[in-house]
Amino acid sequence: MAAVDKPRLSRAHVLDLLKHMIRIRRFEDKCAELYTREKIRGFLHLYDGEEAVAVGVIPVLEDRDRIVATYREHGHALVRGVSMKAALAEMYGKREGCSGGRGGSMHLFDRITNFYGGNAIVGGGLPLAVGLALADQMRGEDNVTACFFGEGAVAEGEFHESVNLAALWSLPVLFVCENNRYAMGTALAISESETDIQQKAACYRMDSEAVDGMDVVAVEAAARRAVTAIRETGKPYFLECRTYRLRAHSMFDAQLYRDKAEVEAWRAKEPILRFRTWLEKNNMLHPEDLARIEAEVAAEIEAAVAFAEAAQWEPVEELTRFVYAENTA
């Protein structure tokens, strides 16, 4: 079934897009709160400001397609359909978590939704995505593997190796570069000789596009073009989404490397505010819609917190499980 290659902006669809983004934003807010209350530990990387990328791309994919993401992957997991309860329980470290509690925030995996993690090594997921696509190609299966990574990953050797392999072997990978301008605290301009990320795809003779990552409709349109192209040609596609990370890199980051004024300027153009404003202006969003969305999201989050709180710790006796396959029967 070929992807429809243009977004259809029915009221139902736009409200769906808005709800997805709000759902991610409120979930991340709750994660930040739970982190300060020490319910979530370790590293926590939140997606505020970038929601339009996951929400624009992922619903364009089919269930049979595959997703590889990074340690900033809560939004991707949620919009893909990983249960919010399972995701939050995972961040609590409980056994009902989507990775059995073993992974935490950076390692959300979900077999049922073809969600291949969650990866704490910058660039580490790209070769995996190449391999997943290779398996599909060798078996003649019409699947797309969407691989999300930040612009920081573009400096890693693994990026170049992976993009080269995908182009050389004509593999059905959708490389989605979320260019949020900072790799942790390092601005793009001081780490890349060529800061136009999309240009790099051309060096590998890969079709590409750069899109305003703060505009969910533009992202969806670009994703539809990309996925259609991949399914038709079997060749990979590179989508640079230009976006901005409104929060710190992680909960430990003092943000010494950027001005507060810069952040506030971007906050004024952030994707939820922007989409809401546009919808209201075009009479597609009414106050009762927004109230309903916020209420539904709040209820879902409250239920997820209750679930995670009540969920169980794995017994310590089970520590050395899941290192190797366990024999069944």
Add this chain to the structure above:
Amino acid sequence: MTGRSAMAQAAAQSVATETTYREAIREAIRDALKRDERVFLMGEDVGRYGGCYAVTKGLLAEFGPERIRDTPLSESGFTGAGIGAAMGGMRPIVEVMTVNFSLLALDQILNSAATIRHMSGNQFGVPLVIRMATGAGRQLAAQHSHSLEGWYAHIPGIKVLAPATIEDARGMLWTALEDPDPVLIFEHIMLYNMTGALSPGAGPVDIDKAAVRREGEDISLITYGGSLWKALEAATALAGEGIKAEVVDLRTLRPLDDATIMASVRKTHRAIIIDEGWRSGGLAAEICTRIEEQAFWDLDAPVGRVCSEEVPIPYPRHLEEAAIPQVPKIVAAAKAALKRA
């Protein structure tokens, strides 16, 4: 010889053919490619070049470029791709030309292959086989002479094999391919030309047991890979002086077969471990400690080690020979443990 698989014992009764370690591996790969369409092999120069050590010679013509896949020089990229393809339902064999280049793929091996099952809470496994040439002896100098099996054997989540015999070269690959977890197979470069008999019915062997290659009562020589044949030669030399050495071929470095090791040590009360990795913090140290933990009261002497000296492997022949384990050092270590001059 004790410790052979039952299948090989029965097969040994039929007519054996003369073959080489290299050819045995090639046959194992051919067999796997024919048996299971999910299997494919990728690596540098495996196709058109025929393999750096000629292991895959002829396979490209027989199986085609999709299943014998030449890769660019991208160890991290193609090892990670092998991991992804395994997660996606294939049974890849990734050939890293030598362990020396595997360091470029170390992040994928450790942070992906070894850990995905655990991090995903058992949702995804990585049924991948990685084959690598290893070891010193051809004057290839410091960057091409490593034995890093001990480093890999340190990692939970993978399995590490060192086939030292032609039977194991032929039989370990299939068992490794059937394993749902990542398996690394180390082939010592000095073994590729080794000739020996292989029964025509030779097939899969276990990958979780050590094997006693020579029985003895006086001392256990515990080793793996290329060093096995040096240990056997040392045992012959020791026999000439009335010392009966037992030679244990570890075969699998992770998991280590403690039961076979300890049974031997309890029998002989003395042990020397021969390991081509560097002495400090090497696999031999791990085995020494296990013997100390499990068989301390059975020992009549401290466990000895014959390992590579603390130096990057040098180029000139006499220095390379002095750097890595050799028969005279093994003999001397055994005699010292027996307090013999």
